[in-house]
Amino acid sequence: MKYKKTALWIFLAAGSAGLVFIFGAVPGKSAVPPQAEIVQPAPEQTGQKPELPQQEPESAEPESGPAAPAPEMASAHFEMAEYQCDCAGLCDGWPARMNPVLLERIEALREYYGLPVVITSGVRCESRNTEVGGVAWSFHKRGDAADLYCPGVAVGDLAQTAKDLGMNVLPYYASGYIHVEV
Structure with a gap:
């Protein structure tokens, strides 16, 4: 033990x-x-008021360099770049100018809902139109059409509102977006 x-x-x-x-x-x-x-240690008693440390003056320009130029706007809520051909360089991005009437009506659609509207396809060059299976007479090639959706808004409701605003509409329910044209 x-x-x-x-x-x-x-x-x-x-x-x-x-x-x-x-x-x-x-x-x-x-x-x-x-x-x-x-x-x-206690500061000396000199009778003078203490001074605040000197701050460096703030630079007028941000440290990252000059600000980028403001993007060109198609309307109050949309940049022109949102409508640009997304062919990855097969064209200069603008094979046709976007129709101003279409831009106004899409802006009205955005204003109506007060929610972001996402442009998935704007103007298209011939190569991009063929790539996505677009028809030969596609309004996209002329700048008269766009594909879009609005998160939180049903395709049917969005299509009806676009129609009420004077656009021709093709709803793609299964894909969750609409094609609008003027």
């Missing part, structure tokens, strides 16, 4: 030493030694 108690004490001592080695501290003791309190 005497050897069992001795073995137990050796085991406990070795375990404690292992904890100190692993954690760098004895259980129940703080591993961080107490720091001496640092006392700041």
Whole structure:
């Protein structure tokens, strides 16, 4: 029995030493030694008011350089780039000009709902139109059509509103967007 108690004490001592080695501290003791309190010297009594540190004047220009030019807007809520051909460089992006009447009516659609309207396809070059399976007489090639959707608005409701605003509409219910043209 005497050897069992001795073995137990050796085991406990070795375990404690292992904890100190692993954690760098004895259980129940703080591993961080107490720091001496640092006392700041009192400022000299000169009778003068203390001065605030000088701040560097703010630069008139942002650090990242001059601001980018504002994008060309098609209307209040749409940039012209949203209507640009997305053929990845097969054309200059503008094989035709967008019809201003179409732009006004799409803006009216956006105003009606007060929600963003996402243009998925605007003007198309011949190559892009063929790539997406567009018909040979596509209004997209003339700048007279756009495909769009409005998150949170059902395709049928969006189609009816577009029709009420004077656009010809082809709803694509399964794909979740409408084709509008003038």
